[in-house]
Amino acid sequence: MSLGPSTPAIQSPPSVSAAQNVPRTPAKITIHPVALFSILDHYLRRKDDQDRVIGTLLGIRTDTEVEVRSSFAVLHSETSEQVAVDMEYHRTMYELHHKVNPKEVIVGWYSTGSNLNTYSALIQNFYSQETAPYQAVHVALNTGVEEGEQAGVKGYVSSPVGVLPKPENAAFVPIPVELQFHEAERGGIDLLTNTASSANSTSSQPVTDLEILESAIQNVSNMLDRVLAYVRAVLAGETKGDPAVGRYLMDTLGANTDDLEKGGFNARLQDTLMVSYLANLVRSQAEVSSRLALISA
Structure with missing residues (x-):
């Protein structure tokens, strides 16, 4: 179905009670890696003549925050004259x-x-009807493949422009975006990150818990070396100290020291x-059982 401008009807101003029930504008968007990977996969599978791809964001919302947990692609075509979105496909996928x-x-x-144009405002108007009475958020993922463009993620909400605003007349107001992932997802994310930065972009197998722990300890050691070098440079007068960095280091190191004194690190270690020992024990027992079964057969 094509999205096009429509003539707005003159409406009476909302009452005071209705204005009080209007949901607040979200102050932040948190997005999970699964949604980002789905968007990137959609972009890689696009047609050659497509400059951009669009899709639906799914998640949960609170009064001040929107949490994007997943997404799915939506078929659309865009020319210099019009933009068409397959709304039936969108609703079927959502169901x-x-x-x-x-x-x-x-x-x-x-x-x-990063191109926000009139067609973006029309698509934003369509999704605002889908999320009513809440505001629809827009996440723009810049892949960085174009020259002069930096890869990154930006979030927006729309605000109508004009006395009698039209769907195609809207201003996109930026809001902060944060990447959020569960602790259970850290191993997979680290594996993908290391694979992407390797020379041949291949990885043999997922790393074990002990290897993840070793990598985390190594990262902490490197960060402590950087902090120590910075503190020594400030004390020697070689670098001008930043009060914000100093307060952050005091809060971070103070909290971590309390945890170490309580024995939290040793307990987690x-x-x-213990989990690694039990896993190896179960694997050895399974191998012995399979060999005994072969011998008895």
């Missing part, structure tokens, strides 16, 4: 997704690139070693 994840609702839409 299927809602059966699997009933807690997730439509919170907005995404697009690749013992738990990791």
